[in-house]
Amino acid sequence: EIVLTQSPGTLSLSPGERATLSCRASQSVSSNFLAWYQQKPGQAPRLLIYAASSRATGIPDRFSGGGSGTDFTLTINRLEPEDFAVYYCQQYGYSEWTFGQGTKVESK
């Protein structure tokens, strides 16, 4: 099983600032199957980024993804109040999907 480790655990930022979230895999991951999700309290996750860098339908362009191999990044430019949430990375490999433990982006 490929283990995904996200850092930091919590990111305290102000609206308008940039958030940079990291996702590191225990083995190389196909970029085609690396995704990022946003989850707010009491809600189902929402797909933000798929194939490492493609934005899902309706996702603002302040969200961007990058990386390859074992290191991937989600960047949120100019944080909006509605962006404060928990973010998860996800990968598919060896016939299994796994998720990271999440990064909470909170308002400072």
Next chain:
Amino acid sequence: QVQLVQSGAEVKKPGASVRVSCKASGYSFTGYAMYWVRQAPGQRLEWMGWINGANGITKYSQRFQGRVIITRDTSASTAYMELSSLTSEDTAMYYCAGAISTNSFDVWGQGTMVTVS
């Protein structure tokens, strides 16, 4: 619009089984797989398994192998997830999800809370 609607919350005794349903609408049910993911309180998302909407072939996470069964009823455009031998550690929100327009989980059900107590 594409939508997944799950069955309501469940409370079960330890050792019992639970079955959660997920009704799809707005797309061809047999054209896509259905995935099941759970999230224990304060924990990360955890993939449980998936079913091929066309032929019913399933694949389960090793963590749940032997305890989970995913089925489908194509006439009702509904997938089912049954988890047996429940313990308190199975208390979680259970989600169904689909990869409809991307290769990731772009559609999610609203979640079904299962409490084992």
